[in-house]
Amino acid sequence: MYSYSFDYQRAADPKSAVSALTADSEAKFLAGGQSLLPTMRLRLAQPSKLIDVTRIPQLKQIRVEPQKVTIGAAVCHADVANNTDVQRVLPALALLAGDIGDQQVRALGTIGGSIANNDPAADYPAAVLGLDGTVVTDRRSIPAADFFVGMYETALHADELIVAVEFSVPEKAAYEKFKNPASHFALTGVFVAKTAGGVRVAITGAGPSVFRSAELENALNANFTEAAARGVTIAPDDLNTDLHASAEYRAHLIPVLTARAVRTALG
Ligand SMILES: Cc1cc2nc3c(=O)[nH]c(=O)nc-3n(C[C@H](O)[C@H](O)[C@H](O)COP(=O)(O)OP(=O)(O)OC[C@H]3O[C@@H](n4cnc5c(N)ncnc54)[C@H](O)[C@@H]3O)c2cc1C
Structure with a gap:
């Protein structure tokens, strides 16, 4: 049976998550593991350490204002789909999130993990680009037009953490x-x-x-x-x-x- 060992660290805030990654070039951020863990099982990735970002309070917030919706990077798809304020102000986003994968994927998969992964068939990238969203990281704001670079490729630096995604509310x-x-x-x-x-x-x-x-x-x-x-x-x-x-x-x-x-x- 295939096995290999790796370290696991739960980050408490964006700064400690980023410094843990900077200290180990083979480490990776872990969100819900819905893309990363299958990749590891297929032996396509062998990170030395997984830095779990799903307990960072700042990454778990949803903020809905009349003209702007901000979704924390570690918010799972089910929480976007079921949020009544998102349903009211930006229903297209709630419906999109509610049709991703199955119940288990929606309970674990996150918006940050989805757009960092940039699978060519993923749903969230269409909303981020369609709504001219902004990807907020630990160090800068990246317009959607600059964020999605190619297949499984984004403008993120190797040690850059997505903190949130901001959407302007359309007509x-x-x-x-x-x-x-x-x-x-x-x-x-x-x-x-x-x-x-x-x-x-x-x-x-x-x-x-x-x-x-x-x-x-x-x-x-x-x-x-x-x-x-x-x-x-x-x-x-x-x-x-x-x-x-x-x-x-x-x-x-x-x-x-x-x-x-x-x-x-x-x-
Ligand atoms: C059976 C199945 C069906 C699916 N169906 C769909 C579907 O219909 N539509 C769809 O869009 N998706 C689908 N997905 C993918 C799912 O939406 C996941 O959310 C997505 O794969 C990302 O997973 P995750 O959030 O668990 O991130 P992880 O798997 O934990 O991480 C993915 C990548 O993002 C990086 N990362 C994670 N968080 C951050 C962060 N905050 N900042 C920077 N980098 C980060 C990780 O290091 C890793 O490289 C499906 C997945 C499965 C397993």
């Missing part, structure tokens, strides 16, 4: 995904936000990393209707082909899901 928003029936990861997912600055359309599951569609945003800025979204053709050129779906199929799904999101957003 209207909705998220629709065509999900893998086994994992619920997005085969393709589309987050549409109508904001004072214009419409934003962020797509996950279809490319190497979450991205915005200028074609769909232009169409919806001119006419925020289902028909406008359905009238857009997406080229499959840079989209993913894998055992679940071809690039052409994903290209077909993008306007379909965008139209559904517009319908949901319009109520």
Whole structure:
């Protein structure tokens, strides 16, 4: 049987979490372990130490203001889904969180772990980019546009801790995904936000990393209707082909899901 030993440390605050990581270049932060532990079981990662950040009070907070929602990095998906203030002020985010994985994943998985991992099929990156969110770390604020760099790749430094994610409240928003029936990861997912600055359309599951569609945003800025979204053709050129779906199929799904999101957003 495969086994190896590693140390475990529970961090009390962001400063001690970061200094523990800085002291050991092979250490990693641990949130709910929903991506990291399977990776370790598959022998794709062998951290020397896991620094558990889930008991840091600052990372566990949800703050809802009329124009801004702040979710602590270690808040699990179920707590976002079930928070009545998030449901009232930013329902699209609560619904997105409530459709991630299964009950166990939602009870353990966190927003910070999800966006740090930047799985190409993860749901939260679409909300963070679609709502022009800000990733707040122990040392800086990173706009969503700069945060998601590529497949499983972000702008985070190796020892940088996500503390929270800030979202501006849009006029209207909705998220629709065509999900893998086994994992619920997005085969393709589309987050549409109508904001004072214009419409934003962020797509996950279809490319190497979450991205915005200028074609769909232009169409919806001119006419925020289902028909406008359905009238857009997406080229499959840079989209993913894998055992679940071809690039052409994903290209077909993008306007379909965008139209559904517009319908949901319009109520
Ligand atoms: C069966 C299954 C189904 C799933 N289905 C979905 C789905 O439908 N949609 C979806 O979006 N996701 C899905 N997931 C993933 C899930 O959403 C997890 O939240 C996500 O994998 C991150 O896990 P975690 O929060 O437990 O982080 P961990 O696994 O603990 O950590 C993940 C990575 O993030 C780093 N990290 C964690 N916290 C921080 C922090 N605060 N600052 C910096 N780095 C940090 C860790 O070092 C590690 O590299 C699924 C997972 C499983 C196991």
